[in-house]
Amino acid sequence: MIKRRQTRRIYIGGVSIGEGAPVRVQSMTKTDTRNIKATIRQIKQLELAGCEIVRVAVPDITAAKVLGEIKKRIKIPMIADIHFNYKLALEAIKQGVDGLRINPGNIGAKWKVREVITAAKDRKIPIRIGVNAGSLPKDLIEKYGHPTHEAMVEAAERHIEILEELDFHDIKVSLKASDVMKTVEAYRLFSSKHDYPLHIGITETGPVPEGVVKSSIGIGLLLLEGIGDTIRVSLTDSPVVEVNVAYEILRVTGFREKGVEIISCPTCGRCEVNIKKMVKQVKNALRNVKEPIKVAVMGCSVNGPGEAKEADFGIAGGKGQGIVFVKGKILKTVKETELVNALIEEIRK
Incomplete structure (x- = not known):
C-alpha cells in the first residue's frame, strides 16, 4: 500500500x-x-x-x-x-x-x-x-x-x-x-x-x-x-x-476502484474470434455498473482462464465456440455467437 x-x-x-x-x-x-x-x-x-x-x-x-x-x-x-x-x-x-x-x-x-x-x-x-x-x-x-x-x-x-x-x-x-x-x-x-x-x-x-x-x-x-x-x-x-x-x-495505481475493468488480449495469429467487437459489446453492456469488477475477454485457450484467472468473470473464444469462466474456473462451453450474452448473464446473477 x-x-x-x-x-x-x-x-x-x-x-x-x-x-x-x-x-x-x-x-x-x-x-x-x-x-x-x-x-x-x-x-x-x-x-x-x-x-x-x-x-x-x-x-x-x-x-x-x-x-x-x-x-x-x-x-x-x-x-x-x-x-x-x-x-x-x-x-x-x-x-x-x-x-x-x-x-x-x-x-x-x-x-x-x-x-x-x-x-x-x-x-x-x-x-x-x-x-x-x-x-x-x-x-x-x-x-x-x-x-x-x-x-x-x-x-x-x-x-x-x-x-x-x-x-x-x-x-x-x-x-x-x-x-x-x-x-x-x-x-x-x-x-x-x-x-x-x-x-x-x-x-x-x-x-x-x-x-x-x-x-x-x-x-x-x-x-x-x-x-x-x-x-x-x-x-x-x-x-x-x-x-x-x-x-x-x-x-x-491502487487508489480508487470504480466500475468494470476489462482485461483483453491484444490478439495474434491464434485468435479465431472478433475480440475487438466482443470487447465493445461487453463494455457497452456493463457501462452503468458502479461496483468494482474485473472482466476478461480473451481470444484463445492460451490466454483464457489461465492468464486471466484473477478476473471475476471471463470468456475465451475459439473457432465456433468458447468458454465462460469465473475466478479461473470454467463454468460452461457455449457457441461463439452466445459468448457475450452468456458472460453478461453470469455477471448479472
Whole structure:
C-alpha cells in the first residue's frame, strides 16, 4: 500500500480533501458558462461519470451572475475559475460557489485581495492557487532563465504568503506545465516543503491518445510517490473522457476502484474470434455498473482462464465456440455467437 503524503484537510462543499480522504476526481466544463442549459447538461453528464468536483470558467460578470442558477441544479461542488478581476470573485462568492481558483498576485491591489479573502473566509470557501508554467511572473523568468520547477514553486509560495498574511489557510495548490517532468519536479519540491493539499495534473496535454499517455505518466508518477489529493486529466476531448481516464489512473495505481475493468488480449495469429467487437459489446453492456469488477475477454485457450484467472468473470473464444469462466474456473462451453450474452448473464446473477 502506497503511503500518501500527509496534507491538511479542507472541504469543497461537502467533499473532503486531504488528510487521508480519497483522491478526488475533478474536471472542468467546456461550455460557455453563460449558456446555463448547456453548462448544467454537461455537469449532469459529469456527475453520471463519477466526477466529484467541477470547475467552471468565469470570463465576465454575466458568467458570474448565472453561477447561482447553475449551482441550484447540480449535485456536485462547483469551483469558479477566475483571473484578474476581483469583482468576479466577489460575485461568484455571492452566488454560492463552493470554491475559487485564483492567483492572488494577479487580482490587483492588496485591498482587492483582502476583500476577496474576507468574503471567502466568511463563507468558508477554499481557494486553489493555480500556478501554470506558461504564466509565471517576469522577474521569476529572469531569475531562473526560463520557467523551471523552482520558479513555479516560488510563484506558488508568493501567492500563499499573501493569503497567510490575511490569516487565510483554506488553501489548495496546483503547479502545472505541459512538460511532464517539469510538473512532477514542481510537485515533488513543493510537497517536500509544505503540507497544503495538492491538485495534480498535466496541463494542455492535447488529444487522445497523446494526452492520455502524458497525463497517465505524470499523474501516475506523483500518485505512486504519495503526492496528490485531487486530480484532473486535461484533454482536448469531452470532460467525461477526462473523468473516465482519471478513474482508470486511480485504479491502476491502487487508489480508487470504480466500475468494470476489462482485461483483453491484444490478439495474434491464434485468435479465431472478433475480440475487438466482443470487447465493445461487453463494455457497452456493463457501462452503468458502479461496483468494482474485473472482466476478461480473451481470444484463445492460451490466454483464457489461465492468464486471466484473477478476473471475476471471463470468456475465451475459439473457432465456433468458447468458454465462460469465473475466478479461473470454467463454468460452461457455449457457441461463439452466445459468448457475450452468456458472460453478461453470469455477471448479472
